Amino acid sequence: MARAEPALRLTATDLACERGGRMIFSALCFSVSSGEALVVTGRNGAGKSSLLRMVAGFLAVAAGRLDLAGGDPERSIGEQAHYLGHQDALKPALTVAENLDFWTAWLGGTGDIRAALAAVGLGSLDNLPAGYLSAGQRRRLSLARLVAIARPLWLLDEPTSALDTAAQNALRTLMHDHLARGGIILTATHMPLGLEGARSLEMGVRP
Amino acid sequence: MKALTALFGRDAKLAVRAGGGAPVAVLFFLIVVTITPFALGPDLALLQRIGPAILWIGALLASLLALDRLLAADLDDGSLDLLTMSDTPLELALAAKALAHWLTTGLPLVIATPLLALFLNLDLVASAAVAATLLVGTPALTFLGLAGAALTVTLRRGGLLLSVLVLPLTIPVLIFGVAASNAAIVGPLPFGTPFMILCALSLTGLVIGPVAAALALRSGHD
Amino acid sequence: MALIDYANPSKFISLTDRLLPWLIGGAALALAFGVNQVFGAPEDYQQGATVRIMFIHVPAAWLSMFGWMIMTISSLGTLVWRHPLADVAAKAAAPVGAAFTLICLITGALWGRPMWGTYWVWDARLTSVLVLFLMYLGVIALWRTVEEPTRAARAAAILTLVGAINLPIIKFSVDWWNTLHQPASVLRLDGPSIHPDLLVPLLVMTLACGLTFITLHLAVMRNEILRRRIRTMHLLQAQRAPGS
Numbered sequence: 001m002a003r004a005e006p007a008l009r010l011t012a013t014d015l016a017c018e019r020g021g022r023m024i025f026s027a028l029c030f031s032v033s034s035g036e037a038l039v040v041t042g043r044n045g046a047g048k049s050s051l052l053r054m055v056a057g058f059l060a061v062a063a064g065r066l067d068l069a070g071g072d073p074e075r076s077i078g079e080q081a082h083y084l085g086h087q088d089a090l091k092p093a094l095t096v097a098e099n100l101d102f103w104t105a106w107l108g109g110t111g112d113i114r115a116a117l118a119a120v121g122l123g124s125l126d127n128l129p130a131g132y133l134s135a136g137q138r139r140r141l142s143l144a145r146l147v148a149i150a151r152p153l154w155l156l157d158e159p160t161s162a163l164d165t166a167a168q169n170a171l172r173t174l175m176h177d178h179l180a181r182g183g184i185i186l187t188a189t190h191m192p193l194g195l196e197g198a199r200s201l202e203m204g205v206r207p
Numbered sequence: 208m209k210a211l212t213a214l215f216g217r218d219a220k221l222a223v224r225a226g227g228g229a230p231v232a233v234l235f236f237l238i239v240v241t242i243t244p245f246a247l248g249p250d251l252a253l254l255q256r257i258g259p260a261i262l263w264i265g266a267l268l269a270s271l272l273a274l275d276r277l278l279a280a281d282l283d284d285g286s287l288d289l290l291t292m293s294d295t296p297l298e299l300a301l302a303a304k305a306l307a308h309w310l311t312t313g314l315p316l317v318i319a320t321p322l323l324a325l326f327l328n329l330d331l332v333a334s335a336a337v338a339a340t341l342l343v344g345t346p347a348l349t350f351l352g353l354a355g356a357a358l359t360v361t362l363r364r365g366g367l368l369l370s371v372l373v374l375p376l377t378i379p380v381l382i383f384g385v386a387a388s389n390a391a392i393v394g395p396l397p398f399g400t401p402f403m404i405l406c407a408l409s410l411t412g413l414v415i416g417p418v419a420a421a422l423a424l425r426s427g428h429d
Numbered sequence: 430m431a432l433i434d435y436a437n438p439s440k441f442i443s444l445t446d447r448l449l450p451w452l453i454g455g456a457a458l459a460l461a462f463g464v465n466q467v468f469g470a471p472e473d474y475q476q477g478a479t480v481r482i483m484f485i486h487v488p489a490a491w492l493s494m495f496g497w498m499i500m501t502i503s504s505l506g507t508l509v510w511r512h513p514l515a516d517v518a519a520k521a522a523a524p525v526g527a528a529f530t531l532i533c534l535i536t537g538a539l540w541g542r543p544m545w546g547t548y549w550v551w552d553a554r555l556t557s558v559l560v561l562f563l564m565y566l567g568v569i570a571l572w573r574t575v576e577e578p579t580r581a582a583r584a585a586a587i588l589t590l591v592g593a594i595n596l597p598i599i600k601f602s603v604d605w606w607n608t609l610h611q612p613a614s615v616l617r618l619d620g621p622s623i624h625p626d627l628l629v630p631l632l633v634m635t636l637a638c639g640l641t642f643i644t645l646h647l648a649v650m651r652n653e654i655l656r657r658r659i660r661t662m663h664l665l666q667a668q669r670a671p672g673s
Contacts, residue, residue, distance in 0.1 A: 058288055079294045087285025092576070093224045094217070105213030106293050125670050131576060132667045230573070234566050241559060245606060249551030325538070325548045 007070050008152055009033045010055070010077075010184055014064035017050045024050050026063065030201050034070075034152075037175065037185040037198040046204030048188035049085075052155045055186060056083040068153070081153035082146045086161075088138045092131025096122060099130050100144055109149030116148035117141075120170060135162040143171060146178075154178060156187040210295045211303045218307035229311040232273040236316050239265035240323045251328045258327035259337045259388035263381055265323075266316045266341050267348060271370050271377075273312045274352040277304065278360040278424075287360075287424070297424065302417040305353045313345040329392075336391030336398065340405060344384040347409040350416030351376045357420035361427025380408050438654050441514060445651045452644040459637035466630035482540040484630055488638035489533035490554075493561055495642065496526020500568070501593040504586035514650070516582030517657075519589065520572055521649035525642060527565035533558050553607035557600050564592050578657060 009031060016026035024047040032038045040048045053059045055066060057078030068077045090099050100113050117123050120140040125133070130141065139162045146154060154175075160168050172194055175185055179195075187193065222229040243261045244254055254261070281287040290300050317338055324334030355373035362368075387401035467484045499522040506515025537555050538548040549555070568585055575581035 053288075056288070057291065075294055078292045081292065083288060083292060085285055085288065087283075087288075089285040089289050091217070091221055091284070091286075093221055093227070098217075098220070102213050102217045103289065106210045106290070106295070108210060108294060122670065125667060128663050128667055132664050134667065137667065137670065231570050234563075234570055237566075238563055241563060244551050245603075249556075249607060251547065251550060254551075328547055328549065 007034045007182070008184055009067075009069040010153065010186070011067045011069065012055075012064065013067075015051075015054070015061065015066060016063035017047055017054055017059060018062040019050065019059070023062075025203060028064070028203070032184050032186065032199070034182040034184060035179050037179060037187065037195050039193065039195070039198050039200045040186065040188040040203060041190070041200055042203035048203055049157050051203070052083070052157050052186060052188055053085075055153075056081055056155050058083075071152070077153065080151055081155050082149070082151050083155045083157075084142055084146065084159055085157045088142045090130045090133075090138055090141060092129060094130060095127050096130055096133070096141060097126040099141060100148060103145050104148045107145070107149045107151070111148035111150065113144075113148055116144040119147045119174070120144045121167070136164055136167060139163055140167055140170075143174065147174065152183050154183060154185045154187075156185065156189075158189055159187060160189065160191050160193065210293055211299055214290075214300055215303045215307045218304050219311055222307065222311035227311075228273055228276060229315065232269045232312040233315045233319050235272065236265045236269040236319060237323065239268060240326060244326075254326075255328045255333075258324065258329045258333065259340075259392065260385050261327060262320055262323060262337050262341070263344075263384050263388070266320070266345060267374075267377060267381060268370075269316055270313055270345055270348040271352050271355075271373055274308070274349070274356045274373075275366055275369055277308055277353065278356045278420075282360050282363075291424075297421040298417045301353060301357070301420045301424075302413065305349050305416060308353075309346050309349040313349050314342075316345060317341045333388070333392045337388045340384045340387045340402065343402070343409055344380050344405045347380045347405070347412040348377055350409070350412035351380075353416040354419040354423065357423040358427075361423055380405065383408065438513060438517075442651060442654060445647050449644070449648060449651070452640070452647065456637065456640040456644045459633070459640050463630065463634040463637040466633050469630070479540060479543050480627075482536050483627075484634045485638070486533060486536040486540060487631060488635040489529045489536065490558060491635065492638055492642050493526060493530035493533050493558060495639070496522050496529060496565070497561065497589070497593060497596065499646070500526065500589045504589040504593075507582050507586040508590075516578065516586070517650050517653050518646075519582065519585060520578075521646055521653050523565055523568045523572065523585075525645045525649060527562065527569060528645075529638075529642065530558060530562040530565055534562060551607065553604045556607065557603045560599055560603065561596070564596075568592070578660075 010033075011031040013029055014026075015028040017024040024045075028051070030038060040051060042048055050059060054061060055077060057076055066077060068080065071077070071080050089103070094102070096117065097113060100116065103109075104111060104113060114123065114126070117126055120143050122137065122140055122144065125137070130138065133141065143159075159171060163171060175193070175195060178185060185195075185198075221227055240261055243265075247253060247257075278287065281290065291297055293300070320338040320341055321334045324337060329337065352369070352373050355369045355376075358372060359369045383401040383405045386396070387398055387405055390396040390401060391398040463484070467481050500519050503515045503519035503522065506512040507519060534555070537558070541550060541552075541555075542548050568588055571585050571588060572581050575584060
């Protein structure tokens, strides 16, 4: 993790999103560099989630462009990013460790699963079926994915939902570490995250 | 490769663990085969003659209905999103999922076939022939069904629509599967020709299914 | 101690701890005695030694229905009296009942081979047992699908009761269907009334198999209670961990 990442820069130019024939947002411009966090705010329906899903590659770019300068040119932006959405992507029938094992193998990580589970406070539950976890614990398990697999760009949609104060603090530490390593965080939230030096982007305000 | 084996292993595990759908498909197959004589009558000579057809129809319906949750479960819990974020191509991911699905639901149908053949009074040669044709034919059903599952999952529909979309596509598999079985039992056609065509259909399906399914997911995803 | 006290799962576990060794020994002895009786019985003048299959086939057929009866009573216990052990009894009876039904089908097929010249004919009685077997598998599939025991219990209880009401209807329909189509090749099984030399071993085997059924049922119930305790402990472990 200590290796120096080349400086990255995620740039959106005149970005537009269209869903079901309706323009969600258009002419959106922003840019974030290594070590920076961009907090996306705005009313419901302003397109915060859509923006994150577009950067992750789940939604087609209707107009404008998205670039990740300094990244791996062989891989798409989504392949260099982590996406933490409203759903946990966990299988209740698999154990906590099996769930994390699978995503680590699938997303090409080599990270230590025990360490990642310990970092989110689930170290003692690795052999339990994920179906036994509470909503907050499931969320923590999703966060463990971000720790186990090193990817420079984090896309976090309401990352604090279902988390208690202790877990929110743990998340803040994880985000600080990620930024310190030269990562980029793009997050949509209604709640203050307590990240110093984070820039903010308010959506849904017509210029 | 490590990623694909992990995905294959995960899907196989999910299918056989408590709550998985794999044993239910075999049970469905058993019930379809059991119910047919109630409609046809218990005449063993008649059942023997149309036995391969009954077994093929049963296996066809069991494979298709089991496909309903193949992608829908991953869509519901958000796994489908994350599956697209790997540098492993989506086509290969879908092929691995389909293979795991065939291994846990298609193969048990093949294994159950000789047993069910007893109910229909098929002799050893006939039941071996039907099992062999199902062994090489059911992968084609799974791969064609995969494309249908991808189409319906993007529309957030499943069940009957999936079967309506996919059943017409499976007609060639049914034709050559039953033809090969009957060729082995009564002749006069050689068994080899339809059997080879059946193998070809499965191999074609292995290519077409995942590519079409990936195309459907990419275009319909939101 | 009153009988009602055994409704408590812990008491039930300690009771089965004491009872099971005796039951296992008793069932084994009864089976050994029964098999000895069976081989002492005279051979049928028409069927030869194959008639001995009857001594396992007929008790298995009776117990296959006995299993569904236990499930029906237990289901009433779940739905009406909300007895704490009722759904455990219902769940445990399903695989045991299915196993005896399968034994009945397999021995029927093996008996049919020399009698009818084929392993399977769509004889009304065999076919009814096959339908019963499918219904057992359906109940087992339902138990497997729902992870949470109390929810699964209610669903399985309703299915069991609907099945119990339908079983006579199914039996009647299958009989009607079979006589409608009665193929000439099928021999009727019911010959002259049974000779006492055959009746005694049959009764002994029925008792032995019944004892085996009860032993297995209690053992499976015990396993199920222990399995649920492990599940509860896991849930507690998850609850005590941070972030729950």
